[in-house]
Amino acid sequence: MEGIAVRLVDLRKSFGETTAVAGVDLEIRDGEFFSMLGPSGSGKTTVLRLVAGFESPDRGRIELAGRDVTRLAPFERDVHTVFQDYALFPHMTVEQNVAYGLKVRKVPKAERLVRARKALAEVRLEGHGQRRPAQLSGGQRQRVALARALVGRPRVLLLDEPLGALDLKLREQMQVELKAIQREVGITFVLVTHDQEEALTMSDRIAVFDQGRTAQVGTPAEIYERPATAFVASFVGTSNLLGGETAHRITGAPGTYNIRPEKIHVLKETAGADEPDHATATGTVAEVVYLGDATRFLVDLDGGGRLTALQQNLQTSSEDVAAYRGTRVRLRWHRRHAVRLPS
Amino acid sequence: MTTTDVTTAAGRGTVRRLAGTLHRRPRLRLTLLLTAPLLWLAVLYLGSLAVLFVSAFWTTDSFTSEVVKVWSTDNFHELVTTPVFRQVVLRSVGVALAVTALCTLIAFPVAFWTARVARPKLRPLLVVAILTPLWASYLVKVYAWRLILSQGGLADWMLAPFGLSGPGFGLPATVLTLTYLWLPYMILPVHTALEQLPANLLDASADLGARAGRTFRSVVLPMVLPSVAAGSVFTFSLSLGDYITVQIVGGKTQLIGNLVYSNIELNLPMAAALGTVPVAVIVLYLLAIRRTGALNSL
């Protein structure tokens, strides 16, 4: 049976007038790669700092592996943090940084060194142990911070936008490495990010934050395919909202629907009869955007409203694409891809 | 259109040309800029130090007290072999070290409070409060301490309920007063260092299992130490050079400064030799401090 590594119960925290966390309930399972995704200021960092113990909540409870730690100091909690700006000790060497947690826990010196070296090897930084943090590149510092937090084998590892400061290439590379390391060591990872792609590619489950609350918790596929609210639909991926009269006519029932752009086929207006279980709508192409591997069509529907459709460029080239502007098209999608959102 | 317009325009043209020339010739600019201060430094400061050092090797006619410009190391020989001189030198260095140690001990909690505990809005005010004693006259402050420490003064009165009395005038009073005088010079750099200490380093330390004491020893102290060293340069050298405070609250205590002062009329070369001692001690102190890296940030 899977245990619960972190449980948050009705967690609240305000700073003066601002409510940073407005009642969060969350269960993070043992060994899970869990992401907290949300726009800037939605309270992700505050939740993480509450779990680490740097802040104490106004209300609510924090449990780590079933134990209530709400009132415990950071050094009494079995979690380690990878800080957004790494927070490496500048006056210590890389090795001393990594060994610090072990030293504090009174691990004998010889064992400390062996484990620190091993941790550095895990993040592929062998031979850098004697350098100072200032002598490392951003990506290397990030890995030192990771090694420092991992070496003590905490029950839970908290990561606050650990890749935020890296350039795109390095970030993608580190995403793969981070995921691999997590699988290897089997520790619960809680990652804070505002990059939806990062959350989707790395996580077992995601909590989407909106104004200090969780808007939805689920697997990447659930979050993406079945967004629970309009906010989730628009924050994760490109949203494509279909509402009002048009929606009623097309789908046969009133409400607001979200359809992911890549689920929509762009066909000639004269395309054949509707297939069963599919919905169609006709309209005029207002804009065509060539993206290299794909093309984005913005289509003004005859019944009002606008939908975005994304087509892989299997045959088309840029010249063909431009010719679509202003033409009449028929859009078609499977009914199950039109996700009804609560109004 | 008047003539003044024309002349100002011409004047502006000259200034602009000059500015242009200076901009194109950085060497010239630097020379013009630095000549006066460098001359000042070389002639007045290093020059007087050199004169001091050279005259320490002269002697005096014991009858007329005239300076005899004959090269000799007698003064230094006397300095090293006379027990009183040795004692005074050791005492002076001891006082300077004691003042520095006391300042450090007091500065840490005070600076920690002003830099990290007090409400952020209050902090600049607290810094100003710490600096205000520096605006008051040195003599006023020392005489204030004389009043505090005098018999039946504030110190006696406050300690009386505990069956104790104040230290009276003497060495402890000197150390106390000097500590008071130079404390701001220690608090300020420590305050700045503590204020600039990134909060997340403290979080990181606690996160890795360190309690407050451990974090202080392993993170705060090593990062603030260069600033303590910088502050100690002030407290140490200011204490070593002082001779007025000790006259006012020191009772019969003699420090190097007093010996220099009392020798200046009778035996200038001896006074000079004595005067080189604090210079030498401070140079040694700076060399020791340099190893901590503190001077890089000064």
Ligand SMILES: Nc1ncnc2c1ncn2[C@@H]1O[C@H](COP(=O)(O)OP(=O)(O)OP(=O)(O)O)[C@@H](O)[C@H]1O
């Ligand atoms: N120490 C603090 N003092 C006052 N307000 C704070 C403090 N920390 C956070 N806040 C406020 O709480 C809200 C949530 O902040 P938080 O840092 O948790 O957001 P976040 O989701 O991590 O955002 P980002 O993606 O920008 O890091 C914000 O409005 C922020 O201004």
Ligand SMILES: [Mg+2]
């Ligand atoms: Mg944040």
